[in-house]
Amino acid sequence: xxxxPSNALPVRIGDxxxxxxxxxxxxxxxxxxxxxxxxxxVTPKVLTETLRAMxxxxxxxxxxxDEIPPRVEYELTELGxxxxxxxxxxCAWTRENLPLIEAARRANDEADHAxxx
Amino acid sequence: xxxxPSNALPVRIGDxxxxxxxxxxxxxxxxxxxxxxxxxxVTPKVLTETLRAMxxxxxxxxxxxDEIPPRVEYELTELGxxxxxxxxxxCAWTRENLPLIEAARRANDEADHAxxx
DNA sequence: ATACACGGTTACCGCAACGAAACCGGGGGC
DNA sequence: GCCCCCGGTTTCGTTGCGGTAACCGTGTAT
Numbered sequence: 001x002x003x004x005p006s007n008a009l010p011v012r013i014g015d016x017x018x019x020x021x022x023x024x025x026x027x028x029x030x031x032x033x034x035x036x037x038x039x040x041x042v043t044p045k046v047l048t049e050t051l052r053a054m055x056x057x058x059x060x061x062x063x064x065x066d067e068i069p070p071r072v073e074y075e076l077t078e079l080g081x082x083x084x085x086x087x088x089x090x091c092a093w094t095r096e097n098l099p100l101i102e103a104a105r106r107a108n109d110e111a112d113h114a115x116x117x
Numbered sequence: 118x119x120x121x122p123s124n125a126l127p128v129r130i131g132d133x134x135x136x137x138x139x140x141x142x143x144x145x146x147x148x149x150x151x152x153x154x155x156x157x158x159v160t161p162k163v164l165t166e167t168l169r170a171m172x173x174x175x176x177x178x179x180x181x182x183d184e185i186p187p188r189v190e191y192e193l194t195e196l197g198x199x200x201x202x203x204x205x206x207x208c209a210w211t212r213e214n215l216p217l218i219e220a221a222r223r224a225n226d227e228a229d230h231a232x233x234x
Numbered sequence: 235a236t237a238c239a240c241g242g243t244t245a246c247c248g249c250a251a252c253g254a255a256a257c258c259g260g261g262g263g264c
Numbered sequence: 265g266c267c268c269c270c271g272g273t274t275t276c277g278t279t280g281c282g283g284t285a286a287c288c289g290t291g292t293a294t
Binding site for chain 4: 166
């Protein structure tokens with residue numbers, strides 16, 4: 001259920017969950033509970049915060065339907081969709097370079113251990 | 118002395134100063150004090166942290182010269198240089214879309230005020 | 235003796251992000 | 265009466281990023 005390896009490293013778009021939301025909405029609107037289920041462990045509080053921030057910035061729209069049980073749909077705006085290309089570049093870069101970063105980390109860790117020992 | 122408008126909004130590469138360092142190093146190695154002067158208000162502590170993290174991830178190298186006064190040069194590795202393209206995309210996206218984001222924020226703020234009043 | 239240059243380190247602190255757990259209201263089903 | 269659904273809210277606590285201010289060692293210049 002990984003959206004992109006970018007979650008593991010120093011390159012990030014927006015805050016922790018924004019990119020994930022963009023990915024989940026890129027093929028059409030979805031509702032709160034669907035998003036919640038499809039994202040790793042997000043608490044409703046944090047998901048609400050993320051969605052409200054994105055709405056405020058014009059990345060998505062929030063639509064309430066007068067139904068029982070309640071239904072609320074989140075849908076990317078054009079601005080939100082425009083993030084996809086950027087996200088693609090980021091993911092591509094990460095897929096190419098994450099191994100190098102991890103190798104560098106391992107090498108530096110070893111050097112540190114050698115110095116400490 | 119702005120590197121890219123990305124500092125003002127929810128799209129960011131790495132932590133607060135990483136992109137800036139990449140920009141300052143893209144045309145060759147520089148030393149600690151030079152970086153410090155050219156970046157907005159960075160404290161030495163935070164700059165050290167940023168540089169150490171980037172070094173650990175293989176983005177740049179740190180070279181000490183045995184001179185008086187001390188000289189230390191930071192230089193991008195190939196991995197560090199590969200960030201430039203990503204940075205360019207991010208800056209381009211931001212330049213194109215920041216006005217839209219700001220417009221959305223203003224619109225939402227007005228709506229909030231109207232509701233509160 | 236004092237000050238300055240370089241490249242930092244150390245101790246402390248505030249804020250925002252993130253998370254865990256409980257709770258809410260309006261309805262429906264058993 | 266009880267629990268479930270949905271879409272949240274509320275409270276509390278933790279973590280981590282970033283910032284402030286002071287200090288450090290080594291050497292050189294005045």
